[in-house]
Amino acid sequence: MSHWLPRIGQSDADTFVGLIAKLGNNTTSFWAAIGYEGATALAAKLTAARAALLDQITAARMAELDAANIPADIDTLLARLTALRAGYLDNINQAGLLQLTAARAGYLDKLPNFQHEVEWSSTPTIQQVASAAAANLTAGPITPTFPTGATRVRAILVANIKVANMAANLHHISLKVQGQKAAGGYLDQIDLTAQTTLGMTNVNGASDGWCGSVDVTALVDTSAVQYDFRFVVDSDNAGAVDYTTSFVLVLVYRI
Numbered sequence: 001m002s003h004w005l006p007r008i009g010q011s012d013a014d015t016f017v018g019l020i021a022k023l024g025n026n027t028t029s030f031w032a033a034i035g036y037e038g039a040t041a042l043a044a045k046l047t048a049a050r051a052a053l054l055d056q057i058t059a060a061r062m063a064e065l066d067a068a069n070i071p072a073d074i075d076t077l078l079a080r081l082t083a084l085r086a087g088y089l090d091n092i093n094q095a096g097l098l099q100l101t102a103a104r105a106g107y108l109d110k111l112p113n114f115q116h117e118v119e120w121s122s123t124p125t126i127q128q129v130a131s132a133a134a135a136n137l138t139a140g141p142i143t144p145t146f147p148t149g150a151t152r153v154r155a156i157l158v159a160n161i162k163v164a165n166m167a168a169n170l171h172h173i174s175l176k177v178q179g180q181k182a183a184g185g186y187l188d189q190i191d192l193t194a195q196t197t198l199g200m201t202n203v204n205g206a207s208d209g210w211c212g213s214v215d216v217t218a219l220v221d222t223s224a225v226q227y228d229f230r231f232v233v234d235s236d237n238a239g240a241v242d243y244t245t246s247f248v249l250v251l252v253y254r255i
Contacts, residue, residue, distance in 0.1 A: 115153055115252055120144050122229065124246040128166070132238040136178075137161075139230040140247040146223035150253040155220035157189065158248040161231050162209040163200055169239030174199040175210065179219050179229045186230070190214045193234060203241070220249065 122140025129135045146152065159177045174193040178186040190212065192198035200208040220227055229247045 113254065115254055116147075116150075118144075118147060118251050118253070120249045120251075122247040124244060126242060126244045128240055128242050129233065129235070130238055130240040132235060134232055134234040137231045137233060137243055137245055139228040140245065141226050141228050142247060142249045143226045144220065144223060144249055144251060146251060147253065147255070149255050150251075151255070152217070152221065153252040153254060154215060154217040156250040156252070157214045157216045157220075157229060158211065158250065159190075159214060159229065159231065160209070160211040160246050160248075161233075162207065162244040163203055164207045164242040164244075165203050166240040166242060168204065169237045171203040171235045171237045171239065171241060172199070172201050173203060173208075173233055173235045173241070175234070176232045177212075177214055177229065178232060179216055179227060181219055181222070181227055182225050183228070186228075187219065189216055189219065189229075216249070220251070 120142050122142050125138040125140065127138050129137070157177070157179065161175065163171075163173060165171060174195075176191040176193055177189045179189045180186045200210055216227075227249070229249075231243070231245050233243060235241060
């Protein structure tokens with residue numbers, strides 16, 4: 001037997017005697033003696049399932065770990081994660097940064113409820129009217145573009161009109177504001193003609209003006225569409241009057 005002992009790494013006489021003793025032990029098999037069988041032996045631990053996992057370590061999969069196959073994004077990430085920046089990450093564990101109480105989290109939940117505003121204006125126009133009948137003044141077009149991701153809350157129109165009486169005539173001028181969407185026909189947005197005193201009264205050779213805010217939420221509901229706004233004026237005197245009008249559209253929204 002001594003001719004195969006070197007193959008197991010032992011050649012001295014004491015080891016040989018010990019091996020012979022193991023082989024002659026009825027309670028310990030040769031395979032248990034060399035660690036091949038038993039609960040902690042390699043044969044017991046290398047189950048079929050584990051062997052199947054080893055079979056999955058193919059050359060192709062090992063090649064995926066080659067430097068040439070590592071995505072460039074990972075290289076970029078490793079380049080950006082400097083020691084200084086890693087230190088910043090370590091500071092995230094500071095006690096002051098961990099004080100996100102339920103009350104403070106509630107404040108964050110309210111952020112989507114904050115309202116914002118954006119405005120668009122028309123070009124001012126001037127027009128002379130010499131009539132004692134109702135007259136439609138030149139319209140002011142506005143095409144709003146809602147911010148990306150905006151949820152419309154309401155739309156407000158600020159309508160402004162200035163009157164310059166061109167002669168020494170007394171005028172009582174009633175008015176209303178109309179609007180239309182995409183040339184779909186004008187609708188009254190506010191009508192002050194029922195009471196003359198709600199318009200401009202006793203315009204007698206001087207100037208007067210009116211400015212008001214009108215809720216046009218029902219009309220202005222679509223982005224990138226042209227809306228036209230105009231005043232309709234009605235004077236009780238046919239003398240010449242110059243009207244200067246302008247409009248500002250205000251969108252209130254949430255993101």
